[in-house]
């Protein structure tokens with residue numbers, strides 16, 4: 220009976236998870252080895268800090284991360300002073316003040332990252348297609364961080380028989396191949412202070428990991444909690460099994 | 472629940488209450504000494520597990536509702552706030568989100584257990600019917616709940632499914648307008664769905680209460696499907712089944728915890744992490760996994776029924792699909808009368824058992840078909856052909872095979888009693904061990 224149940228479960232899981240993988244798009248993106256995958260995986264703090272740098276210097280001119288607040292950056296290993304300093308480099312609109320006027324002020328840790336465009340239409344007008352908010356992008360795509368890595372490294376010449384319109388670019392891993400984002404990264408574009416190599420692959424890995432964290436900031440706590448929960452349940456199950464055996468031993 | 476005999480309790484407080492409202496006497500009778508067949512296998516755990524899941528959904532749901540905002544401009548962000556800024560919010564939401572799936576896993580096993588062992592047969596017909604009602608209410612609740620986070624799949628799933636009602640002749644369009652509260656899935660839809668999503672679980676709770684009440688009138692069925700004949704066939708519910716149910720529950724919770732903590736989004740669709748956008752249709756709209764077999768039946772009907780030699784259509788393809796989909800579940804209501812074979816358990820009905828296991832495989836295959844895009848293929852043929860075949864078998868099982876078997880299947884000889892069957896089984900085991 221137990222075996223039937225387990226094999227049934229296995230069949231069902233396979234049957235239903237396969238389409239999720241298959242329908243991701245044109246070609247499955249490369250499989251990057253992520254530090255945060257697996258039941259014990261955690262984010263690589265240095266990679267997250269480099270990823271933040273890429274986001275701030277490159278992506279933030281087009282993409283918002285509206286679910287992130289500056290205070291969340293303590294997760295990346297920054298202390299409160301550093302977070303305050305990063306926040307202060309941004310200006311946000313606040314108000315109204317006593318005179319009813321809106322005013323600008325330096326951002327504080329409690330503020331969220333400001334968006335590059337005042338609204339969706341402005342974003343669309345500037346780019347042809349509105350660049351999506353990136354704070355959930357890793358959870359919003361099949362293949363997650365691999366997809367983001369794939370997009371950033373998948374730019375190619377368009378095939379001869381496929382002329383591109385103005386503002387269109389060819390990307391191996393974009394469903395339908397045509398993407399409105401120009402290749403955003405090139406070798407040596409962002410300076411790394413920690414001596415890490417400055418290649419598109421490295422940039423793409425770092426910013427994808429940063430965006431994975433932005434999508435799921437509580438991943439580490441979740442897994443830690445999960446390990447304890449499973450250990451507790453396993454011990455509890457063992458105890459209950461012994462108890463059950465003891466209670467039932469005279470029946471039959 | 473009448474005013475039967477009551478034995479006094481020793482504890483004066485309990486006695487004071489019980490002599491005025493015999494709630495402790497009732498608990499004692501229904502869950503303490505309640506005589507229960509002693510030969511249950513682990514499939515009998517899933518009722519208690521489903522009950523646990525219902526309570527889990529209600530408790531986590533109420534706390535989620537304290538932080539959730541039912542407004543199309545705010546709903547998506549309010550769920551993200553729960554995930555990021557509410558203490559333990561991610562845990563709460565992942566428990567609720569995966570809880571819906573695990574509730575369905577438990578209930579599906581519970582239902583197919585009932586079918587396999589003939590638990591729907593006399594005298595448990597009403598008990599079974601109440602169960603089917605619970606299943607329908609669960610489907611409504613889960614469907615509506617999936618709309619609340621207001622992601623792309625929330626909006627488009629709701630649009631596709633509510634649109635189905637427009638196929639109903641005459642009143643269809645009015646029903647859809649009523650569901651929407653307007654002319655598309657929009658803010659009025661979200662607010663009424665939230666109100667109903669809060670209400671329906673309590674309706675489920677009430678029906679579960681009646682379902683269990685009915686169970687305690689007839690008593691439980693068992694894997695042999697024969698009636699209990701006396702005290703040698705049963706054990707008191709407590710401690711025997713309280714302990715066995717607890718053990719089973721903990722094992723189930725381990726699997727549930729595996730999903731909550733290590734793959735919380737594996738059963739969901741990534742599109743639901745993109746905010747709803749009425750201007751962008753997702754490439755591939757799929758419902759949650761637990762609806763997929765029924766979704767496949769809906770999509771299997773791609774032909775209309777016409778009067779020959781005229782262009783009068785009696786049933787459009789869309790209406791046909793809707794009838795087939797709802798019909799596939801409504802059939803369960805009359806299952807006790809479709810299958811009138813005197814033997815309950817499939818153990819003693821080899822032919823029934825064969826066709827039933829085929830139905831189970833068919834149902835899982837339908838789930839696979841439902842998960843695929845409409846233009847998918849298999850072995851070079853359109854998958855929809857297989858979907859139609861699987862749908863045909865599903866209906867044939869209930870409408871043709873069961874009534875036919877009721878008349879013609881001979882079945883095996885039944886054991887004289889549960890007690891004797893258990894003794895014989897233990898003896899066989901003992902011989903095997905000593906050999």
Ligand code: HEM
Pocket residue numbers: 525528529530531532533534535536539550564567568571574609612613614616617618619620668669671672673675739743
């Ligand atoms: C029969 C029991 C229930 C089922 C099957 C169920 C199912 C669901 C489902 C499938 C979702 C969507 C999850 C997601 O993708 O985020 C959801 C969301 C939600 N449910 Fe329930 N639910 C149940 C009971 C309740 C109750 C009793 C309440 C409140 C009183 C509640 C409140 C909510 C809220 C506020 C949300 C939106 C937050 C979110 O999406 O996480 N639920 N429910």
